[in-house]
Amino acid sequence: MSLLNPKKELEREALITNLLKEKGLSITAPRKLILGLLLKEHGPFSAEEILHSLPKNSCDQATIYRCLNQFVEVQLVNTSFLEKDMAHFEYNDPHHHHHHIICRICKKIESFHECLMEKIETNLQRKGYKDIQHRLEFFAVCETCAKG
Amino acid sequence: MSLLNPKKELEREALITNLLKEKGLSITAPRKLILGLLLKEHGPFSAEEILHSLPKNSCDQATIYRCLNQFVEVQLVNTSFLEKDMAHFEYNDPHHHHHHIICRICKKIESFHECLMEKIETNLQRKGYKDIQHRLEFFAVCETCAKG
């Protein structure tokens, strides 16, 4: 824990605890660690990155996956599939809706906040990105499943 | 091969062959089968679905993956990650740019052609979809990599 600002740390603790409670998840050490990391640093992170960012042996990788999946279920966290064989996870902050761009070569990930595609592409071009493609997918519950 | 319309079949053959040639890929039986399927039916298909749609033993699964990856490289085919542990593939028809919606429960995939998000979401709501989320990601070559 940070020795520099114990008050802020307490606030963070309370925030994490509240978020978990609101979503009906019990308060456990691994869940606080993982959610705490996602709140402090703004990802997206792979499960492996999370594992290595947390204190050694503080949390098993199976637990990390299980917690992340639960967080995604209750929409506390978003998943992206920026690389094909590895998911990335990020705190789902409703006030900071944004999207990602990944370099096809070096895999560096950046975020941006515009939300109209032509505008976004123009801005990306100005930033020097070449050969831009996008992928937009919607996820929802269809009429049949909503009734069943 | 279809006995109903041999002329159309020949045209299709020629189209497939031309597409492969244009992209600098040699003409092989598996490549023709896979691309042919993607041209005839409009996916997206998983590799497994492609395997089972082709005539028994006409093509190994390793070959299917290799061909699909080559098609993606030359931008003849697009990939989506609609389900988290399985890629879907679709012919990249520049005249029919579109996006997908997948039901979070039954995994049924539909396509639509609008390209502004609010409009899309409104239309999806009219179709009865609930709890709509979207995921938009850009892929490009960053300035550093373009120079290096």
Next chain:
DNA sequence: ACTATTTTTGCAAATTACTTGCAAATCAAA
């Protein structure tokens, strides 16, 4: 607080989409 009940965790093994090494088959160029 204490205990009982439920939930969660850690570990190790399993799963599964996807990839790869290699010898045999097929393709393309001349």
Next chain:
DNA sequence: TTTGATTTGCAAGTAATTTGCAAAAATAGT
């Protein structure tokens, strides 16, 4: 058709993610 390069099939390998199970921790009731 022959020659050399590319591609294929097969079987084994890889790596992210999941799962079974017993032990540990969290919650609810008293």
